[in-house]
Amino acid sequence: MSLPDRVHPSTAAAQALGFTDPSTGAFVPPIQPATTYERDPDNRLVSGRLYSRADNPNYDQPEALISYLEGGAASAVFSSGMSAATAVFSALRPGDHVLVPHVIYWALRGWLRGWATTWGLQVEFVDMADTAKVAAAIRPGVTRLVWAETPANPTLDVCDIAALASLAHGAGAILAVDSTFATPVHTRPLSLGADLVMHSATKYLNGHSDVIAGSLTTRSVNELWAAIKLVRSQSGTVLGPFEAWLLLRGMRTLFVRVPAQSRSALSIAEHFSGHSALEAVLYPGLASFPGHAVASRQMQGGYGGMLSLRAKGGAPGALRFIGKLRIWKRATSLGGVESLVEHRASVEGAQSATPPDLLRMSVGLEDTRDLVADIEQALG
Numbered sequence: 325m326s327l328p329d330r331v332h333p334s335t336a337a338a339q340a341l342g343f344t345d346p347s348t349g350a351f352v353p354p355i356q357p358a359t360t361y362e363r364d365p366d367n368r369l370v371s372g373r374l375y376s377r378a379d380n381p382n383y384d385q386p387e388a389l390i391s392y393l394e395g396g397a398a399s400a401v402f403s404s405g406m407s408a409a410t411a412v413f414s415a416l417r418p419g420d421h422v423l424v425p426h427v428i429y430w431a432l433r434g435w436l437r438g439w440a441t442t443w444g445l446q447v448e449f450v451d452m453a454d455t456a457k458v459a460a461a462i463r464p465g466v467t468r469l470v471w472a473e474t475p476a477n478p479t480l481d482v483c484d485i486a487a488l489a490s491l492a493h494g495a496g497a498i499l500a501v502d503s504t505f506a507t508p509v510h511t512r513p514l515s516l517g518a519d520l521v522m523h524s525a526t527k528y529l530n531g532h533s534d535v536i537a538g539s540l541t542t543r544s545v546n547e548l549w550a551a552i553k554l555v556r557s558q559s560g561t562v563l564g565p566f567e568a569w570l571l572l573r574g575m576r577t578l579f580v581r582v583p584a585q586s587r588s589a590l591s592i593a594e595h596f597s598g599h600s601a602l603e604a605v606l607y608p609g610l611a612s613f614p615g616h617a618v619a620s621r622q623m624q625g626g627y628g629g630m631l632s633l634r635a636k637g638g639a640p641g642a643l644r645f646i647g648k649l650r651i652w653k654r655a656t657s658l659g660g661v662e663s664l665v666e667h668r669a670s671v672e673g674a675q676s677a678t679p680p681d682l683l684r685m686s687v688g689l690e691d692t693r694d695l696v697a698d699i700e701q702a703l704g
């Protein structure tokens with residue numbers, strides 16, 4: 325890193341920690357597609373690198389930048405957010421007890437109820453937004469991991485990271501936080517006491533709907549971290565070098581994109597709060613939102629670019645409404661430059677706990693007035 329020691333996060337992101345390529349002076353890193361690395365005549369690895377299922381030169385910068393932004397000791401990029409998340413659980417042992425939230429990213433919930441449970445993890449779902457319920461569920465000396473997601477997908481439930489960290493630590497467990505919705509722009513879970521931070525880098529970190537990637541950041545390099553890195557290299561859930569390169573490019577604009585998306589989301593939420601065609605607007609930035617006080621304490625500079633609208637008339641009302649949208653795109657995923665809307669209950673199917681009238685909205689970088697007008701005409 326060629327930047328002064330402590331610069332603001334937006335400076336670190338814009339300059340990718342001040343990297344210049346030593347052989348060319350380029351500010352943009354080269355892409356290294358090699359799978360294997362030479363040994364010298366004494367059979368020593370020339371660069372210390374062996375094989376690209378362990379790591380790749382194109383990981384160095386995105387991992388260093390994510391560590392800097394999260395204030396962590398080390399980071400690892402993965403082939404997806406799901407492979408990052410499941411690496412944490414896979415680094416535990418069968419029989420270990422874990423507490424996970426009721427409102428949790430849908431595919432991870434499916435994996436925890438299916439694969440992880442079959443393998444022998446004791447997975448217990450709790451209302452992570454209710455610290456008293458977590459305190460009642462945690463088993464001192466038995467619970468190994470508390471997993472939180474805040475704001476949560478798709479109801480935007482907010483949980484209190486600092487309170488959960490002290491509960492977890494008091495019981496001898498660690499706290500991991502899926503911070504995909506908050507991004508390091510708004511929340512730094514490690515500074516609030518969490519031990520691990522996970523991102524679906526597919527979303528805001530990359531930000532352009534063109535890479536599937538994940539990341540983990542640890543507070544300290546310890547046995548668990550070594551086990552997590554081993555899961556990545558043994559199971560081969562490695563990111564491609566081009567995807568790692570794109571991720572770094574995307575992160576350079578993180579501190580411009582996310583604040584703009586958060587401002588836009590707040591004005592959309594305020595504009596439609598109390599609208600006669602809606603049951604509710606779910607957004608942590610609204611004073612009326614149950615998690616608002618905690619969110620205001622642990623989020624800086626905004627409440628994120630995600631909100632959910634609950635339409636009148638149940639699922640049919642919700643689907644009628646989004647069918648009329650012309651600017652918002654009907655598609656899954658989030659965190660990109662284009663605004664997306666999704667009827668989550670349709671995607672999640674019969675087992676879903678998501679309200680059938682809920683529409684998850686990912687606010688992009690379009691003019692807020694166009695986004696508001698589009699919702700107005702579709703509701704009207």
Ligand SMILES: *Cc1c(COP(=O)(O)O)cnc(C)c1O
Pocket residue numbers: 404405406407429432473477502504505523524525526527536537538
């Ligand atoms: C998308 C998402 C994930 C999963 O990430 P992928 O990159 O799609 O594997 C996990 N958590 C949250 C909150 C997400 O939005």
